[in-house]
Amino acid sequence: MPIQVLQPRVVSKISAGEVVERPASVVKELIENAIDANASEIRIEIRQGGRRLIRVSDNGCGIPQAEVALAFARHATSKISSEEDLSHVTTLGFRGEALASVAAVAQVSMISHASGEESGTLLRVEGGEIVHSEKHGGRTGTVITVENLFYNTPARLKFLRSEATESTRIVELASAYALAYPELSFYLTDHGRLVLQTSGSGKLHDVLITVFGLETAEQMLEAQTLEHQPAADRAPSAAVPGQGIVVTGFVGSPSLHRATRNYQMFFVNRRWIQDRSLSFAAEEAYRTLLPVGRHPVTVLSIHMPTTDVDVNVHPTKREVRFREPREVFSAVQRVVRRTVIGQAPVAQASSQPIPLVSEEWARHQTVSLPLGASRVQIALEAQRTADMAPPGVVSAPMLERLPMLRVLGQVRQTYIIAEGPDGLYLIDQHAAHERILFEQLQSEQKAMSVSSQALLEPLTLELSPQQRGLIDPMLPQLTSFGFDLTSFGGDTYLIRAIPSALSPEHVRSVITELLDLSREGTEATVPYEALDIIACHSAVRAGQILTLEESRELIQQLEKTTSPYTCPHGRPTMIHLSSTQLEKSFGRR
DSSP states (O other): OOOEEOOHHHHTTSOOOOOOSSHHHHHHHHHHHHHHTTOSEEEEEEEGGGTSEEEEEEOSOOOOGGGTTGGGSTTEESSOOSTGGGGGOOSSOOSSOHHHHHHHTSEEEEEEEOTTOSOEEEEEEETTEEEEEEEEOOSSEEEEEEESTTTTOHHHHHTOOOHHHHHHHHHHHHHHHHHHOTTSEEEEEETTEEEEEOOOOSOHHHHHHHHHOHHHHHTEEEOOOOEEOOOTTSOTTTOOTTOSEEEEEEEEOTTOEESSSTTEEEEETTEEEOOHHHHHHHHHHTTTTSOTTOEEOEEEEEEOOGGGEEOTTSTTSOOOEESSHHHHHHHHHHHHHHHHHHHOOOOBOSSOOOOOOOHHHHTSGGGOOOHHHHHHHHHHHHHHHHHHSOTTOOOOOOOOOOOOOEEEEEETTTEEEEEETTEEEEEEHHHHHHHHHHHHHHHHHHTTOOOEEEEEEEEEEEOOHHHHHHHHHHHHHHHHTTOEEEEOSTTEEEEEEEETTSOGGGHHHHHHHHHHHHHHSOTTTHHHHHHHHHHHHHSOOTTOOOOHHHHHHHHHHHHTSSOTTBOTTSOBSEEEEOHHHHHHHTTOO
16 A cells, blocks of 8 residues: 555554664664565665664665655555544554654665556655655665664764674674574675575575574474464454464474574574573473473464554564464474474484594595584485475474394493494483483373372471471372372471382482572472482482393383483483494594
């Protein structure tokens, strides 16, 4: 529709506010305008972190000559026209504030040529006032140049971070939109240096390689897409058949994790958003699969009816409100868990074994095996496989099971050696037993029949004042875990029974850790991590000699678990050394 100034009653319903906080805010608004204009190629150029120059060029539909000046008026937009439009926004922009806000604090030039018109328009705006306008040639599309940002508001300029920091924010922003729109070509240059370029192939994995690097992209798993239909008690107007919540994208394998959540990206109807509940849903799906304090890598797109999400809740549009947040949470958690459990591979050896040969033979070309070669081959093979798949077909999720393993022995009284159909497997006996016990305890607790053993002589437990205040609320949970504790006066408790899997010598340390957990965690997280703590202290230790029969029994029990490849902490239970790796290491290939 044409650009027009919104009626006051519509403006009053818009969650408006200052949209220009930093250079990245400008880039965001201009990129969104380019996407809304149906551009297939977007070029971004910045200098001095965007303070000196921001230029965004696109090959979209352009703005007609009669509407170019109106585009800089406040609340002038072509995206919506009535109050009803706010309930189902389908574009990234809709408020008509971006250009007016940018032009108020910078020197802005726009060259726009609408398709079907003989010429375009050049317009210059400084401090919100139009200072020049003329006809201009050029290809169809729009080029907006923003110079000297905050030149007339020195107080705001003073609060900008360093040039490097502001540039990083812009790179992160452009990368996010490239991930949301893999079918578009993005180019970002900083002081003339190309820092981001995507092909626009439409394949998200190609963009993952560009944004995160090949090594990280190789460890990303394509989400096992499913449609989460609305609950039966939803309002009829929202429960449109076939229009439930669909989650797509890629998530990292359990071996891929980061110290911060900066590698978690979520898109709702292709809008990049920040939502703590979605981040929590993804991390809950990795429970027991990641080390403590580490966070998964996720790039997930949530597609849902526009009537079920309100994007008009925050000035920067980075936050949204879901009509049914629990359903969205559940959909994300189910898809991520299904993907991780169904596709996560056995952890591979991080490098090729080094053959023990003379220096002269080691220099021979026949045994020169670059580490990167196999990774590239794997990536290309995976891409070829994806290309051959029929469009719209998603492979059915398969629960990973251990192959048939033949136990050969034990190394350093810590690792079990087993032979499989494709090479050798080294199993960490403690991590494997911990996984077995954890899932056994989980099953028993769900069945409300946790096995417990009574002690011949009660153990005494002395608590600190802090622990004393924590234990009483935890007594019901401790009972559900198999403990029997009673007060013996003051800060002393008697322990009369413990979980069957737990040895008496570990009881005090386990209860201490459970109390510490209750002080730091939440009621939702305590049961899972409590079972983890009990399993960890109950599992067979490194350095403990196992007979062949004991090793076979441990492997057989591990085969029955749902996640045999990681312990509850997220460490791998085994490492696979394939036949190909062995042959390459001995020069047979």
